[in-house]
Amino acid sequence: xxxxxxxxLSVQDLKVYFHLNQRLARAVDGVSYEIRKGETVCLVGESxxxxxxxxxxxxxxxxxxPGKIAGGQILFKxxxxxxxxxxxxxxxxxxxxxxxxxxxxxxxxxxxTIGDQIQEAIMVHEKMGQSEMRERCLRLLEDVGIxxxxxxxxxxxxxxxGGQRQRVMxxxxxxxxxxxVIADEPTTALDVTIQAQILNLFGELQTRGGMSLLYITHxxxxxxxxxxxxxxxxxxxxxxxxxxxxxxxxxxxxxxxGLLASLPNRAKRGTRLHSxxxxxxxxxxxxxxxxxxxxxxxxxxxxxxxxxxxxxxxxGHLSRCPVLYEMARQ
Numbered sequence: 001x002x003x004x005x006x007x008x009l010s011v012q013d014l015k016v017y018f019h020l021n022q023r024l025a026r027a028v029d030g031v032s033y034e035i036r037k038g039e040t041v042c043l044v045g046e047s048x049x050x051x052x053x054x055x056x057x058x059x060x061x062x063x064x065x066p067g068k069i070a071g072g073q074i075l076f077k078x079x080x081x082x083x084x085x086x087x088x089x090x091x092x093x094x095x096x097x098x099x100x101x102x103x104x105x106x107x108x109x110x111x112x113t114i115g116d117q118i119q120e121a122i123m124v125h126e127k128m129g130q131s132e133m134r135e136r137c138l139r140l141l142e143d144v145g146i147x148x149x150x151x152x153x154x155x156x157x158x159x160x161x162g163g164q165r166q167r168v169m170x171x172x173x174x175x176x177x178x179x180x181v182i183a184d185e186p187t188t189a190l191d192v193t194i195q196a197q198i199l200n201l202f203g204e205l206q207t208r209g210g211m212s213l214l215y216i217t218h219x220x221x222x223x224x225x226x227x228x229x230x231x232x233x234x235x236x237x238x239x240x241x242x243x244x245x246x247x248x249x250x251x252x253x254x255x256x257x258g259l260l261a262s263l264p265n266r267a268k269r270g271t272r273l274h275s276x277x278x279x280x281x282x283x284x285x286x287x288x289x290x291x292x293x294x295x296x297x298x299x300x301x302x303x304x305x306x307x308x309x310x311x312x313x314x315x316g317h318l319s320r321c322p323v324l325y326e327m328a329r330q
Contacts, residue, residue: 006037008212009058009097009180014072016053016062018283025283027053029236030072035180038206040213042223044259045233048280051216054233055182059099060089076180095125098173100166102185107169108157114141114168115153121175140171144201163194167201174205182214187222199226220263224248229316232256235281235291238310242317252311252319252328254296290320298323 016028028050035041043051056062058074058081074081081092093099098121101107109117118137122128128136134153141149144167157165166186173181183202187195199222202213217223223230227244232255240253251257258276278295281287287294293303300323310318311325319325 007034008037008077009214010034010073010075011054011058012073012075014054014057014074015070016050016057017068017070018066019068020066020284023284026236026286027067027283028057029283029286031233031236031238032072033231033238033241035212035214037179037212038210039228040202040206040215040226042227042230043214043216043233044218044220044223044230046218046280048283049233050236050283051233052184055099055184055214055216058182059093059097060084060086061099090124094121094173094178095176096178097180097182098176098178099182099184100169100173100186102188108165110157112156113153114155114157114160118153118168118172118175121172125176136175137171140175141168143174143205144168144171145197146171163190163197166190166194166198170198170201170205177209178211180212180214182216184216185218188217188219195222202226220259232259235286236283237291237320238318239292239321240319242313243315246313246315246317250313250317252313252317252324253292253321254298254324255292256319258295 011034012032014028014031018025018027031050031054033041033043043054045051053062057069060081062069069082076092076097081089115137118140119133122133122136137153138149141152146152146164146167152160160168187198190198203226205211206213215226224244229243230241230247231238232240232247232253234255240247240251240256247256248260251260258274261274262276276295281291287304289304289306290308293299296303303323308320308322310320311322312318
């Protein structure tokens with residue numbers, strides 16, 4: 001495990017609210033997590049739990065209005081990014097922290113060539129001649145496994161396959177050798193073979209360059225293969241956090257247990273898969289107390305009125321469920 005003094009990115013008690021149709025939606029409601037140099041941290045949860053909003057906040061990409069950073073800090077190497085102006089944030093985006101989005105066809109510009117779009121990030125942050133920039137683009141396409149990279153530079157996004165477009169997005173994110181890459185469900189729309197190739201690519205790039213990876217997903221199968229540490233997110237809060245072995249082999253929150261129980265495996269072949277009843281609450285209409293209590297089989301009366309604090313199981317393993325914590329102590 002990397003030492004604490006190598007923490008690159010630290011999100012502390014982040015709150016991001018949206019004012020929509022006279023309602024206040026608390027999309028991110030006091031989230032904290034950290035990413036150390038060279039490690040892979042996975043932020044896991046169902047759609048609508050606030051994963052993407054927390055990531056967009058890191059790069060100052062939450063539209064304001066209707067969004068608003070209502071509290072907290074986002075520290076990159078000790079500097080609070082929430083205190084920076086737009087011009088200063090532009091120096092951070094792409095150069096130090098980069099993001100790979102979920103759907104490349106909506107993120108890539110259809111009227112510009114692949115080469116032009118990779119060059120854009122380089123031009124913003126570095127002074128480089130045209131021939132040198134072209135060579136950088138070629139190396140990036142080679143690094144992410146694009147075949148015939150010289151020809152691909154002149155192609156438009158629609159001329160590439162889904163897997164190739166996602167590799168181009170990764171090449172764009174890596175153009176200026178960022179220290180942290182945020183990948184927001186980058187393999188969701190890809191078939192399992194291409195998905196495995198992309199995940200292997202991230203691993204190779206980390207080994208080669210020492211970058212840190214924040215991987216946002218709802219897929220625990222992917223998480224099992226790549227995570228050093230995991231944060232389980234639910235309804236805008238962190239429900240549980242810990243190392244990958246702790247989360248997978250000793251889950252301490254009912255939500256985490258439910259997610260793991262719903263994973264298919266050979267032992268469950270022919271049986272009905274487990275599902276968590278109900279749905280993630282609307283951020284504008286969260287229940288009182290623990291936000292998971294309406295769906296929880298362990299809930300007691302106090303769960304409906306008291307917001308749970310984190311319970312410490314040691315070694316960085318924390319869970320926001322006092323009921324299971326008390327059961328473990330008995």
